[in-house]
Structures are given as C-alpha cells and as structure tokens.
Amino acid sequence: MSQVLSTINNHVMTISINRVEKKNALTLAMYQDMADALVHANDNESVKVVLIKGEGEAFTAGNDIEYFAQRRDGDTIAEINAFMQALATCTCPVVAEVRGVAVGIGTTLLLHCDLVYSAPNTRFCLPFINLGLVPEYASSYILPRIAGRRKASEWLMLGEAFGADEALQFGILTDIVPADKLTDTVQAVCNKLAAKPVFALQHTKQLMSNEHDAIEKQISAELDVFLEALASDAAKEAFDAFLNKRPVNTKKFK
Ligand code: COA
Numbered sequence: 001m002s003q004v005l006s007t008i009n010n011h012v013m014t015i016s017i018n019r020v021e022k023k024n025a026l027t028l029a030m031y032q033d034m035a036d037a038l039v040h041a042n043d044n045e046s047v048k049v050v051l052i053k054g055e056g057e058a059f060t061a062g063n064d065i066e067y068f069a070q071r072r073d074g075d076t077i078a079e080i081n082a083f084m085q086a087l088a089t090c091t092c093p094v095v096a097e098v099r100g101v102a103v104g105i106g107t108t109l110l111l112h113c114d115l116v117y118s119a120p121n122t123r124f125c126l127p128f129i130n131l132g133l134v135p136e137y138a139s140s141y142i143l144p145r146i147a148g149r150r151k152a153s154e155w156l157m158l159g160e161a162f163g164a165d166e167a168l169q170f171g172i173l174t175d176i177v178p179a180d181k182l183t184d185t186v187q188a189v190c191n192k193l194a195a196k197p198v199f200a201l202q203h204t205k206q207l208m209s210n211e212h213d214a215i216e217k218q219i220s221a222e223l224d225v226f227l228e229a230l231a232s233d234a235a236k237e238a239f240d241a242f243l244n245k246r247p248v249n250t251k252k253f254k
Contacts, residue, residue: 004033005055006040011048011194012187013041013092020056023101025064031079038086048201049193050090051186052113053097059122062104065131069239073231080105081223084137087112088215091202093193097186098122099179108135110172111142114205115193117186118164119179124172125161132234132253134225141211141218146171 005016015037017024034052041047054060063080087094087109096110099119107124110116126143128134135143135156143152147170155162167173177185193201229235234253241248 002033003027003030004037006033006037008044008047010191011046012051012190013037013044013047013049014051014053016053016055017060018055020058022064023058023061024054024056024106025061026080026105027064027067028077028079031083035079035082035086038083038090042086042089042091048092048196048198049190050092050094051097051190052094052109053186054100056100058100059096059098059102060106061101062106062127065239065242068230068235069243071230077227084109084112084219088137088212088219091205093201093205095186095190095193097182098173099182101125103127105136107172108137108139111139111146112137115174115189116172117175117177117182117189118167118173119182120164120176121179122164122167123161124163124167125159126155127159129157129159130248131238132232132236133229134222136219136222136226138215138218138222140222141215 001018003017003019005014005018007014015034017026017030017034019025019027019030038050041050084105093114094112096113096116098110098116099122101123102110102118103125104127107126126135126139128136134140140152140156143155147155151170164173164176168176232253237252238248
C-alpha cells in the first residue's frame with residue numbers, strides 16, 4: 001500500500017500520511033508524493049480545499065532519521081523542498097488534522113497550513129537543536145511572530161515536547177477537538193470551505209500571504225545552514241543514537 005494516500009471527494013483533496021509502523025516518519029519518496037498531490041490540487045479546478053492528516057495514531061514523527069543518517073555530503077533534499085514549496089504556495093486553503101505526535105517538520109509544516117485542528121493529547125516538538133540541526137522552512141521567521149520571541153526560543157533552543165494547550169495558546173492551532181470527534185469536525189470544516197466561492201476563498205488566502213518574499217528568503221537562508229548542520233558531528237551522533245536506541249554521547253561533539 002502506498003505510504004501517501006491521496007483522494008479527492010466533494011472538492012476536498014485529502015493527503016494522508018500512511019507509514020503507521022514508523023509513526024508516519026517521512027521518506028524522500030513520501031515528500032515527493034505529497035508535493036505531486038499538492039501540485040495536482042493547484043492545477044485541478046475541482047479541488048477547492050486540501051486536508052493533510054496521518055493514518056493511525058500519529059500525525060508524523062518528522063523526517064526519516066534513517067535517511068538523514070545515510071545521506072552523503074552534497075546530496076540535496078530536493079523532494080523535501082518540493083513538498084514545502086508546494087505547501088507554502090498552495091492556492092487552496094490547507095487544513096491539517098493532527099493527533100498523536102507532530103515532530104520536526106510535522107510541526108513546521110503546520111505553520112504553512114491555514115486551519116489546524118488537534119486532538120487534546122497531541123505532543124508537538126521541534127527537536128532540531130537536539131539533533132545538531134537548525135530550524136527549517138521559515139519556522140525561525142514565523143514562530144517568533146506568532147508565538148513571541150521568548151516562546152519560540154524555548155521551543156527551538158531547548159527542543160522539548162509541548163502539548164496541544166500550549167500549541168493553541170501560542171498560535172500553532174486553530175482549535176483542540178476531542179479525539180473521537182476530530183475527523184468529523186475537520187471534515188465538516190473542509191466541506192464548509194468547499195462550499196465557499198472559490199475566487200473569494202483563494203484571494204482571501206492570498207491577501208493574508210503578504211510576507212511571502214520574506215518567508216522565501218528565510219527558507220533559503222535556513223536551508224544553507226541546515227545542510228551544513230546535517231553533516232556535523234552532533235547530527236551524526238544524534239542520528240546514530242536514535243537508530244541504535246541509545247542515549248546521545250555529548251562528548252562526541254562540541
Ligand atoms: N525516523 C525514522 N524512524 C522513526 C522516526 C523517524 N523520525 N520516528 C519514529 N521512528 C520509528 C522508530 O525507530 C520505531 O521503529 P522500530 O519499531 O523499527 O524500532 C518506530 O518508528 C516507532 O517509534 P517509537 O520510537 O518506538 O515510538 P514512540 O511512541 O515510543 O515514540 C516518537 C514516538 C515520535 C516520540 C519517537 O519515535 C521519536 O522521537 N522519533 C524521532 C522524531 C524526530 O526526532 N523527528 C525529527 C527528525 S528531523
């Protein structure tokens with residue numbers, strides 16, 4: 001079965017991450033499939049809304065660490081860029097349904113969605129610092145603006161998990177919905193959006209996206225540092241520790 005499921009129903013494209021046994025951690029092939037689906041949504045007039053969700057109990061545990069561990073210096077991450085670019089420039093409203101865990105890019109991508117609904121028990125985390133990495137895809141630009149510099153610093157410099165209440169309070173979420181009502185609530189929101197006049201809907205989104213140039217500039221600046229960080233001793237040690245289910249040995253890096 002495909003690791004990204006994409007369906008269109010009643011003008012709503014649902015993109016569902018489907019790698020349940022790995023907490024929906026994202027491989028390059030999965031990023032490319034999601035990028036292709038978003039491009040298709042933009043090109044297809046019958047799609048008015050995009051919904052992103054995860055199969056099973058997790059939204060996503062973020063980038064596949066096994067890929068990062070195997071990656072050779074100089075390899076690009078073009079598939080991740082393709083997905084995030086397609087998401088950041090999607091003309092339709094994008095809704096996210098979040099439960100379980102939303103780690104790394106699983107939290108970052110929410111910053112580029114329009115409406116984000118979460119189950120109460122979801123754990124969010126931007127663990128980049130603990131992996132020797134840096135923020136990505138404009139999270140270092142958007143988070144200080146929506147959450148304030150102090151909270152963004154806490155999330156990005158300590159890299160600890162936080163709950164749905166905090167995510168709601170500091171602007172990552174639209175609302176928290178009981179887990180057993182989440183899917184129906186989100187579907188109802190998508191159906192409402194799909195019934196809106198498409199010209200007004202898309203332009204409402206576009207008019208709110210007036211920081212696009214600054215966001216693009218930040219994505220590019222972050223990417224240069226991110227690629228450098230991926231090759232660092234700290235990152236290599238963190239990836240190896242995760243994959244071998246052992247604590248990080250902080251003596252292995254500065
Ligand atoms: N990349 C690769 N594999 C991952 C993964 C990731 N990001 N996240 C989870 N997995 C795998 C685990 O290795 C495990 O595989 P196994 O069953 O073959 O051993 C499986 O998914 C289940 O994960 P597990 O850690 O047992 O689940 P958990 O409920 O105890 O913890 C997380 C869930 C998400 C908190 C934990 O897996 C985690 O911290 N993952 C790393 C997240 C991360 O740092 N992502 C950012 C990368 S930039």
